[in-house]
Amino acid sequence: MTDNPLTRPGAAHPAITEAMIAALVARFYAKAREDALIGPIFMGAVADWDEHIANIADFWSSVMLRTGRYHGRPMRPHLILPLEPQHFDRWLALFEETAADICGEPDVANEFIIRARRIADSFEMGRASVSGAIARPRHSRD
Numbered sequence: 001m002t003d004n005p006l007t008r009p010g011a012a013h014p015a016i017t018e019a020m021i022a023a024l025v026a027r028f029y030a031k032a033r034e035d036a037l038i039g040p041i042f043m044g045a046v047a048d049w050d051e052h053i054a055n056i057a058d059f060w061s062s063v064m065l066r067t068g069r070y071h072g073r074p075m076r077p078h079l080i081l082p083l084e085p086q087h088f089d090r091w092l093a094l095f096e097e098t099a100a101d102i103c104g105e106p107d108v109a110n111e112f113i114i115r116a117r118r119i120a121d122s123f124e125m126g127r128a129s130v131s132g133a134i135a136r137p138r139h140s141r142d
Contacts, residue, residue, distance in 0.1 A: 012064045012111040028098040
């Protein structure tokens with residue numbers, strides 16, 4: 001049985017800070033908005049970018065630092081968007097690239113990447129179940 005980092009108490013890594021999370025989220029969305037594949041989906045779905053970025057920073061703060069600041073329901077918006085597997089793949093590629101750039105140290109970036117992959121799998125499986133299909137995790141490795 002492998003160690004599941006998501007079951008450990010406390011922050012995902014001692015080097016992760018609120019400033020790092022804010023920088024990662026801001027830079028990721030700057031890239032995502034310009035991306036040919038996922039940019040149009042984001043641009044069609046997000047009305048207030050400042051609010052969205054603050055909300056997603058709260059989400060990642062809750063995930064990475066366990067602050068409990070995020071109180072939303074992240075699955076629902078992803079159920080109504082026209083998303084296909086290639087959109088999740090591109091989201092992850094951009095997110096992983098951004099995490100590597102912002103975090104500096106591979107072990108710090110990896111803490112974000114592990115969770116992002118699980119989130120992508122969760123959203124894909126949730127979307128599949130709503131349509132009566134069964135999806136397997138494609139991104140997380142454990």
